[in-house]
Amino acid sequence: MMQTRKLTHIAILITFALVIHTVEAMVPVPMIVPGAKLGLANVITLLTFVIYGFKSAMFIAVIRAILGSIFIGNFLGFGFFLSFGGAVLSTLAMALGISLWRRGAVSLIAVSIMGAVAHNTAQVLIASILIQNINLLRLYLPLLLFLALPTGFFTGLVVIYAEKALSKVIKDVKQQ
Template sequence: MRLSANDSSVSSSLKLRKTVIIAIFAAVAAVLGLVEAMLPTQMFMMIPGAKLGLANIMVLTCLCFLSWRDSLALVILKALIMTLIYGAFSAFLFSFLGALFSFIVMYGLIRVGRGRLSLIGISVMGGVAHNVGQLTAAYLVFQTTKIYYYLPALMLLGIVTGIFIGIAVKYVVASLSKLSLFEPFAPELQ
């Protein structure tokens, strides 16, 4: 950045950087979501509805660098892109509710557990919250508690995938911090 730049151009440059980062993250999150859908994870996980949650890497990374508003924009954008690709809105409403719930829990934990939690703990809780949110959306549709039958299995699996997602976010944050685009946004968590 030029030293002679005045305040307004500095803030507009920051805004531009933010917009670019959100756009890139949303695109990567959508691609990760598509790749995940192609992987035959259902085959070996043996639990219906189990997912790796790769898109969570981008949401958590975004929460590390940017504010909660920007991260929420990312979550909504990703849901919109996925809806446009698949063309079925009602199906993705459920996954969006899961993603929203997971986002709220992760943001809350970053605020509350400042310094006491690492990225791994936060991503584990985000993964578990995603499952809880999705099943709750299903419960609201079907009005039967039988839906929660698979929750414990999904929770245990969510711990395992959450740990790996957390490790991945750690590496992504460390690498992105070295880029000049991310210079003004110091990551809150390491």
């Protein structure tokens, strides 16, 4: 019963992440930097960290990147590799941040910003390798790192409020 409940929760979280990922890819967001996104699907990844831990969060990030790229139509294309690499590296960065958060050393906002910085860094690094232009790191990365601060802040804030709203569910999950 407990395993079925967890699988159901994970399936719902994947669905939320996919919907957010797909809608965000389809809706043009007026950003100064081309390709910059709000990264709202990371709300689900970070919330999954809080509820279920690293393995589930990485699973959701990877499945979201794969299925999201299939839904959008860029599977194994340029965008897929950027999304996948960003998702994996940001989840690893958030794993470090979550361990600090659990000790009370940082807030979920800081964890989210760590994830946003890692995501943008991975994407620019992968893009510079794929198009064989190291200047992207010098010219484009600073802009994306600057944008990671407000987007990571917003994402972290959403997770804080979601965690409070779901506190009963989280408590039930952790007691099982």
